[in-house]
Amino acid sequence: MKKIEAIIKPFKLDEVKEALSEIGIQGLTVSEVKGFGRQKGHTEIYRGSEYTVDFLPKIKLELVVTDGRADEAVKAIVRAAQTGRIGDGKLFVLPVEKAIRIRTGEEGDSAV
Amino acid sequence: MKLRKYILPLAIGAMTATVALAADTPPPSPLEKVISDAATLRVGLDTVWVLLAGALVFFMNLGFGLVEAGLQRAKNCVNILSKNFVVFAFSAIAFYVIGFGFMFGDGTGWIGLKGLFGATGPDNSPAMGDAYKGVYSALNWTGVPLWAKFFFQLAFAGTAATIVSGAVGERIKFHSFLVFTLILVGIFYPITGHWIWGGGWLAKLGFYDFAGSTAVHSVGGWAALAGAIALGPRLGKYTKDGKINPIPGHSMPLVFTGLFVLWFGWFGFNPGSTMSVGDGAAIAHIFNTTNLAACAGAVTSLATAWLLLGKPDFSMIVNGCLAGLVAITAPCAFVTVPSALLIGAIGGVLVVFAVLFFDKIHVDDPVGACAVHLCNGVFGTIAVGLFATDSVPGSTLKGLFTGGGFALLKAQLIGVAAVGAFTFIGTFVVWIILKKTLGIRVSAEEETEGLDLGEHGQEAYPDFLTRAPGSRHS
Numbered sequence: 001m002k003k004i005e006a007i008i009k010p011f012k013l014d015e016v017k018e019a020l021s022e023i024g025i026q027g028l029t030v031s032e033v034k035g036f037g038r039q040k041g042h043t044e045i046y047r048g049s050e051y052t053v054d055f056l057p058k059i060k061l062e063l064v065v066t067d068g069r070a071d072e073a074v075k076a077i078v079r080a081a082q083t084g085r086i087g088d089g090k091l092f093v094l095p096v097e098k099a100i101r102i103r104t105g106e107e108g109d110s111a112v
Numbered sequence: 113m114k115l116r117k118y119i120l121p122l123a124i125g126a127m128t129a130t131v132a133l134a135a136d137t138p139p140p141s142p143l144e145k146v147i148s149d150a151a152t153l154r155v156g157l158d159t160v161w162v163l164l165a166g167a168l169v170f171f172m173n174l175g176f177g178l179v180e181a182g183l184q185r186a187k188n189c190v191n192i193l194s195k196n197f198v199v200f201a202f203s204a205i206a207f208y209v210i211g212f213g214f215m216f217g218d219g220t221g222w223i224g225l226k227g228l229f230g231a232t233g234p235d236n237s238p239a240m241g242d243a244y245k246g247v248y249s250a251l252n253w254t255g256v257p258l259w260a261k262f263f264f265q266l267a268f269a270g271t272a273a274t275i276v277s278g279a280v281g282e283r284i285k286f287h288s289f290l291v292f293t294l295i296l297v298g299i300f301y302p303i304t305g306h307w308i309w310g311g312g313w314l315a316k317l318g319f320y321d322f323a324g325s326t327a328v329h330s331v332g333g334w335a336a337l338a339g340a341i342a343l344g345p346r347l348g349k350y351t352k353d354g355k356i357n358p359i360p361g362h363s364m365p366l367v368f369t370g371l372f373v374l375w376f377g378w379f380g381f382n383p384g385s386t387m388s389v390g391d392g393a394a395i396a397h398i399f400n401t402t403n404l405a406a407c408a409g410a411v412t413s414l415a416t417a418w419l420l421l422g423k424p425d426f427s428m429i430v431n432g433c434l435a436g437l438v439a440i441t442a443p444c445a446f447v448t449v450p451s452a453l454l455i456g457a458i459g460g461v462l463v464v465f466a467v468l469f470f471d472k473i474h475v476d477d478p479v480g481a482c483a484v485h486l487c488n489g490v491f492g493t494i495a496v497g498l499f500a501t502d503s504v505p506g507s508t509l510k511g512l513f514t515g516g517g518f519a520l521l522k523a524q525l526i527g528v529a530a531v532g533a534f535t536f537i538g539t540f541v542v543w544i545i546l547k548k549t550l551g552i553r554v555s556a557e558e559e560t561e562g563l564d565l566g567e568h569g570q571e572a573y574p575d576f577l578t579r580a581p582g583s584r585h586s
Contacts, residue, residue, distance in 0.1 A: 046358035047428060047480070048421050048468045 001096040001112055002070040003062065007033065007089040008081040010059045019080035020063070023072055028063035039087035058089060064096055064112045155238045155255055158388045161395075162260045165384020169267035172377030173200050173274060178370025179434075180278035183361035183427060183479040187562025188282045189572030195277045195286065199293050200270045206298035207269040212262060214302035216248045221313035224250075224306050231262050250311035254387035264384065268328055271381075272301045275332025278479035280339040282346050282359075283559055286567040288552045295542050296335055304331055304531045318520065319527035320500070320509060323385035325442030325492035326531050333486025334535040337475065342543035343552055345476030347559050356471050359478065364426055371430045378402055378437050382444040386506070393505035394445060401444045402437065405456030409436020412460030420464060428464055431480045435463035438485055439492035446500035446507045455495045459488045493528050497521030 008016060013030065020028065034055035041054040065073050070093060082088055101111040140148065177196035181189050203211075212231050217224030226247035227233015235246035237258040244252035251261045273293045280289065307314040308327045321327050348357055361367065383398040413432020418424045436456030440447075443455060466483035475482065497520045500509035510516025546552050553559075558566030565571065 044360075045421060045423055045425065046360045047425060048417075048464075048471065049356040049358040051358050 001064055001066055001099055001109065003064045003094045003096045004070065004073055004077065004091065005094065006061050006077050006081065006091040007035065007058050008061065008077075009083065009087060009089060010057055012081045012083070012088075013059050013061070015080040016061065016077050019076040020073060023069075023076050025063060025065065025069075025073055025076075028061050030059055030061045033058050033060045037087070037090065056087070064099055066109045066112060155257075158254070159238075159256045159260045161389045162254070162256050162264050162384060162387050165380035166260075166264040166267045168377045168380025169264070169271065169384065170200075172267075172271060172374055172381070173197070175370045175373030175375075175377055176271075176274045176277070178366045178373060179430065180281060180370075180479050182363040182366030182368075182370060183278070184281050185359065185562070186362040186572055187564055189362065189564060190568050190570055191286065191563035192277065192281050193572070194568060195281075195289055196274055198290065199273050199277055202290055202293045203270045203273040203297035204266055206294045207266050207302070208262075210298050211269055211302040212265060214299070215305040215310045216250050216261075216265070218247045218249055218311070219306070221316065222306070223303055223312075224310055231258065237261065250306075250309065250315075256387060261387070264387065268324060268381075269297050269301055269305075272328045272332040272335075273297050275329065275481050275485045276336045276339055279336035279477045279481040280343055281478045282563065283343055283553055284339070285550065285552055285554055286563075288546050288550045291550065292335075292339070292539075292542060292546060296539065300335065300535055300538055301328075301331055304535060307531070308527065314523075314527045314530065317526060318523040320446065320496050320520070320524070321442045321493055321527070322445040322496075323382045323441045325438060325489045326527060328489075329438045329441060329485040330489030330493065330528070330531065331535050333482055333484075333489050334532055335539040336477070336481045337486055338536055338540035338543050339552075340475050340477050340482065342540060342547060345474055346478070347556060349476045350474050354474075361427065361478070367427060367430055371433060374434060375406055375437065378406070378441075382441055386445070390506070397449075397505050398444045400449050401447060401452035402440055404449060405436040405440030405444075405452045405459070406433050407436070408453045408456030409433050409439070409460035409463070412457045413464055414460075416461050416464040420468075427480070428467065431463045431467060431484050432460035434484045435459040435488040438488040439495060441489075442492040443496045443499060446496055446504065446509050446511075448499075448501060448504055451499040451501070455492065455499065458495075459491060462487055462491055490528050490532070494521070494524050497524035 034057055036054055036056060039056065041052050041056060043050050043052055063073065074091060074093060077091060098107065099111040100107050173196060177193055180196060181192045184192055208230060210228060213228030214224045217226040217228055217233060219225030233247035235248055235258045236244060237246065238255040239245070240252055240255045248258065254261060273296050276292070276296065277289070305327050306312045308319060308321050309315070346359060349359060350356060379399060379402065382402040383395040386394050386398065389395065410429055410433040413435065414424045414429045417428040436459045439455050439459035440452050444452070447455065463480070463483045466487040467480050470477055470482055477483070496511065498511045498513050500507065500511035500516065500520060501514040502508050502510055509520060512518060512521050543552065554563060554566055
């Protein structure tokens with residue numbers, strides 16, 4: 001099993017979710033996060049004074065898939081989340097030791 | 113429908129009383145009856161107008177609360193709401209107990225001395241002019257019952273105190289603010305109010321402030337400035353090398369709502385200060401000077417912010433609209449509608465520069481109260497001396513630009529300076545005394561944590577994430 005963590009632009013979430021649904025991915029978890037990469041922050045102005053917002057809002061999505069489906073899911077996410085402009089985010093794939101479905105207690109591939 | 117059950121017995125009671133009286137005195141002629149009915153109706157109409165206007169001014173407390181809450185951080189929201197809420201209760205009681213007497217009681221040119229406590233002096237309102245036999249003769253020009261005069265003036269007194277609340281926000285101790293409110297509304301506001309509206313020395317000098325650019329707004333503004341200086345800036349607002357770190361407010365929708373509530377309330381504040389309906393000409397005129405000054409202030413502050421700062425900063429436009437309203441408050445009954453547009457327009461430009469100026473000299477005023485109420489209170493008062501004309505309903509004044517020469521302008525400048533010096537120095541001393549005794553500033557820990565938890569033990573938005581990581585609001 002592999003865990004995919006992707007940090008994407010917030011407005012891309014729906015497209016990514018659609019893309020994953022199309023290839024049959026059945027679940028994912030999202031969180032609102034903030035951070036910066038090469039894009040850095042941006043400047044805002046309030047009552048005449050400028051300031052930098054270092055941490056920009058992003059969406060982090062996490063999903064665990066079977067080894068066989070990992071590449072397909074990664075491609076779907078990258079394709080859907082890409083705008084080609086700086087700040088599109090990053091994606092990480094990690095190995096997963098164990099997965100358990102809490103309702104039934106079943107383990108392994110059938111639990112994801 | 114419920115009322116009917118009370119009205120009927122009352123009407124029968126009144127009729128019985130009339131019949132009993134009629135037994136001793138000859139019945140009035142039909143003409144006398146019409147005259148007396150008309151007089152009663154006039155008093156009734158004026159009273160309804162004054163009380164309704166007073167209720168609109170009261171409603172402005174909501175506007176102040178929303179604007180000030182929105183322009184401050186979420187962690188201090190309960191605190192600012194508590195201040196703006198309780199400040200009305202405290203100031204109303206202070207004004208009832210002693211303030212009204214100091215302000216409107218007959219006395220010297222400096223302070224009222226008769227009928228001091230609880231508005232209980234002799235009074236035969238709604239009798240007017242020479243027919244008035246009582247101790248609140250400065251208000252004998254309006255033919256309404258004493259309690260209508262009292263309520264309207266009380267709502268005004270509350271406004272002056274509320275102005276302070278925003279400027280000292282996010283760092284002042286709750287109890288010290290309440291003590292200051294009692295002193296401001298019980299002593300300072302009524303004294304300068306007596307000079308201006310209570311038949312005092314400024315009134316005799318020929319100083320005119322129709323609805324309170326000076327009497328209410330600049331008094332609140334001077335006290336706010338003194339408080340902001342005595343307290344010092346919020347932690348992190350200015351860096352050691354003098355750089356300004358903006359601390360954005362947490363809710364512009366609250367600011368927006370508050371602005372419209374205030375604007376709406378101003379239709380009581382300014383036209384209501386006629387304290388009489390008359391033939392309707394004056395109040396209709398004042399509605400429009402007030403409204404168009406607000407519009408002009410919004411437009412010019414928008415343009416100024418856009419040109420000067422690169423973006424039409426929303427909070428600046430709100431300040432600009434309020435600046436137009438404050439500026440037109442003194443001259444609203446004395447100037448033409450085009451002059452009102454010009455006065456509001458100048459107010460809108462002035463306020464943007466004033467906000468930047470106060471930031472530059474490191475006087476931290478989170479909501480721009482000094483820029484709005486102080487600067488434009490002063491400007492509006494001076495504007496009377498420039499633009500006043502006898503060509504509008506009810507006005508007999510002439511300013512510099514309308515052939516009246518410098519006389520009125522001179523009186524206006526003297527009034528601005530005298531009220532400013534007395535209020536600023538006096539309230540600054542009070543702030544310093546409070547600083548040495550009760551303390552006025554919360555601890556650095558509490559300020560960082562938020563005054564909501566420190567002063568009140570509760571949060572404004574416990575179910576929301578109000579301190580997003582990396583946010584400047586935390």
